[in-house]
Amino acid sequence: MKRALEEAHRSLWHAPPNPAVGCVLLPTAGAPILGHTQPPGHRHAEADALARARELGVATAGATVFVTLEPCSHFGRTPPCADALVEARVARVVVAVQDPNPLVAGRGIERLRAAGIQVEVGLLDREAREINIGFFSRMVRGVPWVRMKIAASLDGRTALDNGRSQWITGAAARADGHAWRARAGAVLTGIGTVLEDDPRLDVREVETPRQPLRVIVDSRLETPPGARILQSPGSVLIYAAQDDVVRRAALEARGAEVALCPGPSGKVDLSAMLRDLARRGINELHVEAGHKLNGSLLREGLVDEFLIYLAPKLLGLGREMLRFGPLQSLDEAVGLRFLEVQPVGEDLRIRARPPGRERF
Numbered sequence: 001m002k003r004a005l006e007e008a009h010r011s012l013w014h015a016p017p018n019p020a021v022g023c024v025l026l027p028t029a030g031a032p033i034l035g036h037t038q039p040p041g042h043r044h045a046e047a048d049a050l051a052r053a054r055e056l057g058v059a060t061a062g063a064t065v066f067v068t069l070e071p072c073s074h075f076g077r078t079p080p081c082a083d084a085l086v087e088a089r090v091a092r093v094v095v096a097v098q099d100p101n102p103l104v105a106g107r108g109i110e111r112l113r114a115a116g117i118q119v120e121v122g123l124l125d126r127e128a129r130e131i132n133i134g135f136f137s138r139m140v141r142g143v144p145w146v147r148m149k150i151a152a153s154l155d156g157r158t159a160l161d162n163g164r165s166q167w168i169t170g171a172a173a174r175a176d177g178h179a180w181r182a183r184a185g186a187v188l189t190g191i192g193t194v195l196e197d198d199p200r201l202d203v204r205e206v207e208t209p210r211q212p213l214r215v216i217v218d219s220r221l222e223t224p225p226g227a228r229i230l231q232s233p234g235s236v237l238i239y240a241a242q243d244d245v246v247r248r249a250a251l252e253a254r255g256a257e258v259a260l261c262p263g264p265s266g267k268v269d270l271s272a273m274l275r276d277l278a279r280r281g282i283n284e285l286h287v288e289a290g291h292k293l294n295g296s297l298l299r300e301g302l303v304d305e306f307l308i309y310l311a312p313k314l315l316g317l318g319r320e321m322l323r324f325g326p327l328q329s330l331d332e333a334v335g336l337r338f339l340e341v342q343p344v345g346e347d348l349r350i351r352a353r354p355p356g357r358e359r360f
């Protein structure tokens, strides 16, 4: 199953909105055959391993199959993998975790058992959920997994007082940040960052088979039609709270989609926005915003994970990571749990989760 998880990992960048799944087929004789999810519309992991077995002329009857997610039982863009395993006459299927999609959960396992195949469920289920944490979040909660990336100095500053922030972290940390952008379905920022940094927010520092959707929270449609984000590759979606026919037309003429998502006090309803992003198939949402939008997302309890790069430098007065508070008591502090602390180039990468989000 560990090999199957490694295979699943290879699909992380091209699988979305599908889950990244890995498969290892152990034939009764010969070497293991590996498979993983191909881009949407192409082979799932089990079908991939079975196709490889056919290409190699390896008999699949009696084989044991390890797969990181329950085989599908429904006709989507590809035929059901459970049927393919039945037709291949495999003897045993070990599934790491059941499909979280309430419409199909358990059906693939039932289909295999009904055909007389021995099925076991639960081996390395925690790791299997973790690799598809965004897909699980979308299926179970109806919102993407929100991962907030912050690049800061050791004293926690994300920009100088005058707004300048490029660059705080080094080249290796910035490239690492692009790898996290690449696996997300969408990258989200706020209008403050668009106006101050004129960012592109696309994936350039690492190779990628696709560009994530770029999303701007822009209550009053203030994104300049000449902004670089509208010129770089990939689609742009702007959430506004108020319509403005002229500004909307100018942004649409540049290829952006504008969605109205009004909330209280003339601002975008951030929870409704997340539900809408999930409906659009976004599993992981990568946030790269300034202290104001970061603070709003935290205050509304919408942040699932922090991806923080800390540079070994001090900036003194400047913008904080997230604007919230002031708290009255230390008991009110937002406690986090470190998942990982890792050097990246000359900087440190810290991944941390708030309580209740340690696992999914």
Ligand SMILES: NC(=O)C1=CN([C@@H]2O[C@H](COP(=O)(O)OP(=O)(O)OC[C@H]3O[C@@H](n4cnc5c(N)ncnc54)[C@H](OP(=O)(O)O)[C@@H]3O)[C@@H](O)[C@H]2O)C=CC1
Binding pocket: 149, 150, 151, 152, 157, 158, 159, 160, 162, 163, 164, 165, 168, 189, 190, 191, 192, 193, 194, 196, 197, 217, 218, 219, 267, 268, 269, 270, 288, 289, 290, 291, 292, 293, 294, 296, 319
């Ligand atoms: N080092 C780093 O990792 C990063 C640093 N930065 C830096 O941050 C600075 C920009 O910060 P900031 O201005 O905070 O930028 P943001 O990206 O946070 O955008 C701020 C805007 O978001 C809006 N906003 C906040 N909450 C909501 C909500 N609930 N609904 C709708 N809109 C909301 C605010 O609107 P309103 O005004 O109406 O309240 C505000 O105008 C720049 O200097 C940039 O360089 C930016 C990104 C990453």
Ligand SMILES: Nc1c(N[C@@H]2O[C@H](COP(=O)(O)O)[C@@H](O)[C@H]2O)[nH]c(=O)[nH]c1=O
Binding pocket: 151, 165, 166, 167, 168, 169, 170, 173, 174, 177, 193, 197, 198, 199, 200, 201, 202, 288, 289, 309
């Ligand atoms: N300053 C800063 C970051 N800033 C983030 O990168 C954005 C620019 O993206 P792009 O236009 O695609 O290069 C910027 O608006 C902000 O969100 N990132 C980092 O890894 N390290 C840094 O020091």
